[in-house]
Amino acid sequence: MNSKYSLFQCSTTAGLLLAGVLYAISPMYAQVDRTLPPPPGPAPTVHLGEHSSFTLENGMRVIVVENHKLPMVSVQVRFDIPPFVQGEKAGYVDMISELLMSGTATLTKAEIDEVVDRNGASVSASNDGVYASTLKKNLEPIMTLVEEVVQSPLFPDEEFAKAINRHRSAIQQRQDDPEGIAESVGKAAVFGADHAYGEMTTLKTLGNIDVGTVRSFHARYFRPESGYLAFVGDIDEKEARTLAEKHFGKWMPEGKPVDSSVAGEFVPGMGGVLYLREPKMPAVYRQVVVVDRPGAPQSIIRVSYPFNLKPKDIRALDAQVLNTILGGGVFNARLMQNLREDKGYTYGAYSSMESDRFNGSFTASASVRTEVTAQAVTEILAEMERLREEPVPQADLDLAKRYMAGSFARSLEDPRTVARFALNTYLNGLSQDHYATYLQRLEKVTVDDIQRAAKAFLLPENAIVFVVGDLEKIRRTMIPLSMEPFIPLLELDVEGQVKEDHLVDAGDTTAQQVIDRYLDAIGGKKAIGKISSMERRMTGKMGKANVVVTEQFGKNNKYRKEIIADDRILQQVVCNGTRAVDVQSNIPEELEGDRLHELILWSHPVPEALEVSAPIERFMDGRTTIGEKSVYKITTNVGEIDVTTDYFDVNTGLKVRRIVMQLNLGQFYVVTTDYSDYKEVDGVLFPHTIDEDGGITGVIQLKVGSIKTGVSFNDHQFDPDPAVHTE
């Protein structure tokens, strides 16, 4: 690979211009014209450095990039290991990087560290190899060290125990760091915890790891025939060959080569190993996923989804150009210009379009102040949508392409880039001239290509909108951004598990005491008792539709509810105190059993004022928190399946949230309703802002328009039968 390409221009003469010529043809100006940017000189040529390559008898591929600018050599050993799920021992693969340099047949950890530092070298281990950089004259001792840590690491028991302890602390540190959470839980949210790219090491899985598994992994996957050895720097091919033969030529491990094209294999000491075959694809519905950090000053946003985009896909370059336009590094990218330079929401907004031979992914990210979280997400989604719908202006495309060509040229300043290109070519099965033709291919990307790539790879409606931030401050504005009908907002904990309330004992406080305090807080039983009938009208948004919800409460549990969305009746619920009908899409359903009990129970302006009796039971679960609020959690079992949970603010006594879990038409629903903005009506405080999500009607955010008490209703309004014939 010895190629010369002009930067930005495909001019054939440019490649022949010498620096001296460049100097001679530019005249000096006596008068400086400052009003316009000076034009560029003739395009210089970009020289893609050469590499040579050969294979050792044991199958190890050696790559050599000769560059004598500095008396240094870098050595990289890299194994091609297919990704797989580690399961209940998740984290053992990470132990490889922790432990490779912790002892070999001849050296202790302290001795290894000493060899590295004494030679002024840098040697670091990763889960699939080792990287070393050293002065040329110290290459031999460093190669000996690399050979030992790669081929004969001992994974000493005591170092393993230390590494586990260190990792335990590191996990705690990660859990304190919003960026660390975004990184780890974000991947779990996007790929799933049962995916090689999504599974998380937790304190629990860490406890399951034994050193034998780590040794088995090393024995199976550090193998010459799937290994690469790259030399870069002050070294020629002959020297490299001698060193490679000496240190890696005799390496002959046991067993068959790893075949990642099979579904999996049984590895002694590891058990069944399933390789990643089918890439995870985007979700059907956009969903909001949050890790709560009460009081966080910023929300870390990641709009992300997995997809199938391999580096060798001919659309991969189009996708990279598209990403540059959207948010991939240039300051003029749309996310940066919109979220930072126009709105001042953030210090920086970016996107990445990762092609990957197993499972690619897209991520748009920004850290924004808490108050504008939903606006920022809305803008990110809108910029993605705009690229799908509108052809990019030629000027935007040109800027992205020029920037990428410039980046390519700059990257070649580091000779290791050439080795990286070679390694990528082998690992990803790229054509041999993939990088040699990069600039020409880049030049040919068109506006149409970008739009095609946008339609294929920008999927705003299928993204996980992942946020690490103050959930209670953003919940209300984030839920409408979800398109997921059943669980619009999924809350995860720092270990990637669905969040459960962290309960502490409520002491002597009983459920009834909390209810009584609530009734006192809103005005007292006496005032509540005076409300014999009531009509509540609420307006708001359900998705994009305008909704009007009217509820009528008559005497003796008579109740009627009507939801009108954009002037169409969406749902009616009518109850005469003993029978009830739920009408949706003109289909009436007679409510029975638990659901009837439940409806009757709630058919009161202040349902908590009603006495409950068997089979309905109410329990004190304990104290927990919602955001920074301390709350009591009270559970009401309505029947065998349906459960209602109410949360009452410990300080104010007011009800702040209700979660209803119910089985309806064979579908299990979790409906969360938040109550706030309590205002007095006839001596009783009623919430005037009600946000509901997760029900059969999706997300509804309502403001109370009016509450009238002492309304006289006609009994036929509560008759379940005529309701069927309405419309």
Added chain:
Amino acid sequence: MFGPIQKCEEHSSLRSTKFAPCQNKPERDRASHNRRIGSGKRRAISIISAAYMITAPVAAQKRAIAYTEFDLDNGLHVILHEDNSTPIVAVSVMYHVGSKNESADRRGFAHFFEHLLFEGSKNIGRGEFSKLVENAGGVLNANTSGDRTYYYEVLPSNQLELGLWLESERMLHAKVDEKGIVTQREVVKEERKQRYENQPYGSILIEVLDRAYTMHPYKWPTIGFMEDLNSATEEDYKAFYERFYIPNNAVVVVAGDIVPERAKELVKKYFQDIPRGADIERPTIVEAPLEREIRDVIYDRIQLPAVVQAYRIPAVGSQEFYAVDMLNRLLSNGNSSRLNKALKDEQEKALNVGAFSLPFEDPGLAILYAIANAGVNANDLEHAMDAELKRVQQDGVSEMELAKLKVQVEAETLSENSRVAGVAGHLATAYTLFGNAEHINKELEHYLKLTPADLQQAAVKYFAADRRVVLHYLPLDQKNK
């Protein structure tokens, strides 16, 4: 200013490298502020840690960086470095102004001003500055420290003239409108949150500086305080620009694929007519040494306690500074370094340790820190740190251990100058803070001539337990216990 997504080299792990944190090259000015967001993936610790470096021992002093330099009549100093191995060029300007030039009611102004100077000029509209650079295939950025502000572009070498025009526009007649001021103020607020407030241990530097200084402007962090930026007026902007953004307070460095004679002509073309400014009065505050130990507890949203110690050290450039800096390396550079070996490997008390110098023009600080392993308390951790300091103070350093440190410094020096953008930055710093571009080639000698006695003396003199700041970072839930 802006933050490029760090393109990590595909290098390690089984996982997709998507958000793999990069190991950054060490930054000379660790207290400096990029206007760009780093990678967005920085850990709190990386803000204050002496980063790992790619090192290799070599007789670096034999590989002197060649350059030419000259002054224009208006006082502008110019340094040119030719390296034709890649067709790119770094164009940079360092202004000798940082947060120590701020008044106490405008803390953070120098850095904020750096943001504003990307807004445009008489001939460059809002948003055009970066567009011109990126359309040319280049990158741009800037950063501010206590002592200086640095702007740079790295461009294809045929765009040298563009870079010089842009920088001369910035120096001659920068322009900022109300929208720019309002927006950048919001951006800086978010920068502050992202770097300091929404990070565990993120406030370490702010808390340390506030206690380590009483009068000197190093007392406040370069990022400053929002209330001060909110109260800045039109007059402040004008005055700051006229006072500090003048050719006689700046150095222009051009490094890369250039023909020096041609580059010299172009620099003259764009910069020679910029009027010279008034001589600058520099802060003369001399902070008295700490006379006691200042000890405090900071409660943070963390699980693992941390111990931070700060010691006042000599200004950069003095021979004693190098001794202290070498001590920091002895403590934390490489896995065989003393704090790493003792606290992490042998005693298992620490998850992370670090020791580094704030290389300030006026006397700066050495900061040592350790983050506890789970179950280790801050007092135990501090005792372990102190024991290592005492060991240096009492027993000194062997010739062999010092030789190891010298090899490490040599290797670092070499790799730090492996790219033209790095060379440009080091030449600018050498001239601005050390008064001499040749410092780029002389610095290593200062390290190489250190003796074991120098290190031991510096340890006794500067790492004194009765003249330091000690902070314990503890979990918030211990606050009320």
